Amino acid sequence: MTNQQIVLAARPTGAPTVDHFALRTIDRAEPADGEIVVEQQWLSLDPYMRGRMNEGKSYAAPQPLGEVMIGGTVGEVIESKHASFKAGDTVVGMGGWQQYQLADASQPGVLRKVDATQVPLSAYIGVLGMPGVTAWYGLNRICQPKAGQTIVVSAASGAVGSVVGQLAKAHGCRAVGFAGGADKCKYVVEELGFDACIDYKAHKDVKSLIKALKEAAPDGVDGYFENVGGDILDAVLTQMNAFGRIAVCGMISGYNGGMQPLAQPALILQSRLTVEGFIVGEHMEVWPTALKELGALVISGKLKFRESVAPSIEQAPEAFVGLLKGKNFGKQLVKLV
Numbered sequence: 001m002t003n004q005q006i007v008l009a010a011r012p013t014g015a016p017t018v019d020h021f022a023l024r025t026i027d028r029a030e031p032a033d034g035e036i037v038v039e040q041q042w043l044s045l046d047p048y049m050r051g052r053m054n055e056g057k058s059y060a061a062p063q064p065l066g067e068v069m070i071g072g073t074v075g076e077v078i079e080s081k082h083a084s085f086k087a088g089d090t091v092v093g094m095g096g097w098q099q100y101q102l103a104d105a106s107q108p109g110v111l112r113k114v115d116a117t118q119v120p121l122s123a124y125i126g127v128l129g130m131p132g133v134t135a136w137y138g139l140n141r142i143c144q145p146k147a148g149q150t151i152v153v154s155a156a157s158g159a160v161g162s163v164v165g166q167l168a169k170a171h172g173c174r175a176v177g178f179a180g181g182a183d184k185c186k187y188v189v190e191e192l193g194f195d196a197c198i199d200y201k202a203h204k205d206v207k208s209l210i211k212a213l214k215e216a217a218p219d220g221v222d223g224y225f226e227n228v229g230g231d232i233l234d235a236v237l238t239q240m241n242a243f244g245r246i247a248v249c250g251m252i253s254g255y256n257g258g259m260q261p262l263a264q265p266a267l268i269l270q271s272r273l274t275v276e277g278f279i280v281g282e283h284m285e286v287w288p289t290a291l292k293e294l295g296a297l298v299i300s301g302k303l304k305f306r307e308s309v310a311p312s313i314e315q316a317p318e319a320f321v322g323l324l325k326g327k328n329f330g331k332q333l334v335k336l337v
Contacts, residue, residue: 003028004313005068006097011055015256015324020053021069021317029102031081038091038101038111040075043313043334044125045320046159047227050255059279069097069316072125074114075336082106090116092124097316099336109284118299126159126331127305128294134280135163135225136290138247141283142276143223147172150217152236155227156197157184159305159331160249163294164225165194166303173223176216178232180326187329192304200232206263209235220244229253234263240271248277255324306330 002025009022031037052063052070063070073095077085082105085091093111095101103110114124126132138160145151151168155161156177165175165188177188177197185197196216203209213221213235220241226233229251240246254260268275297303308328310319316334323332 001028002026003098003100005099006313006316007067008053008063008065008069011053011065013257016050016053016321018317018321023314028100031079031102033081034104034106036077036082036085036103036105036111037079038073038075038093038095038103039078040073040095040099040101040336042074042122042125043095043097043316043336044072044129044131045310045316045323045328045332045334046072046131047250047252047255047324049320050252050324070094071096072130073101073336074121074124074129075101080105085111085113090114090121092129097313097334099313119295122307122331122333123298123305125333126307127163127298127303128291130280131159131331132163132294133287133290134249135160135167136294137280137283137286138225138249138278139164139167139223141286142247142274142278143168143225143245145171145173145223148174149222150174150176150219151223151225152176152178152213152217152221153225153227154178154232154236155250155252155326156188156192156194157306157329158227161225161227162188162192162305162330163303166192166297168223169193169195170297170302174217174219176213176221178228184329187306191306206231206234210238213239223247225249227252230260234260237262237264237267237271237273240267240273242271244271244273246273246275248275252324308332310334312336 074092077089091111151173153161153164157179168175175194188194188197198212224246226248227250230253
């Protein structure tokens, strides 16, 4: 039996294209003692992958050329030579852009069993996976929401931002989002329950964004969850209240080069802001608490999520390129079986 894989064929110098990836077909590996084979059902595509494609220094090692692209996956064990796993177990891990994963199940943290009887299996690489815990950590540990405060989040219709706003509402906060396009903003307000959403595509400059934010957040901004950077960050900084908190999760506006410098960095001092970048994988101690809370909210129907699905592994590169351009609506997934 064969295994289709997507490997990194070349490193992009600007925006990646499908030509930076290659489809490879190999024989499916057989498990040795202590190993298992997972038939992967869903692959998660996430903005952090763009940074891994670069060769420069970052918080994690670069994606090696010619090897399977890194990525979170969820699937079913089909062969096991490890006592802790049996065929039929559903597991989540970092299986990469491929149909089958051969995993050393004796290594702690490589795979985690999940229960797909109450929630869709795909949720474990979205709202009940890294994106959901990212939202939970940045909001609760950095933005520190309190009832009556205003929380703003960029990329509000995405896998992370959508959870941030809904959790902020659960804390009794005013939730304001930025999203690209009228349809996404309508979804953020009408389906997710945000108080307001600003369509950044309808504003040509920072001045216009500031005006819109003043209307959406008349009492200023107490906590900001940053996914985008650029003009949106410049606009939000002007509206931050004294002692506000900013959780820096991503800066997708600069992932392909041309990162914009802050227009008014002195605002950080003037407003005595706390600005903290974070990588949720470095805070594994919070995952059990976060997942328990998120899981209860999903099962109860109080935490909603949306998925964009590429239908096969062959479409993964195109879907990833689209993700970086904001073409996805909600969590971007690839269906592998």
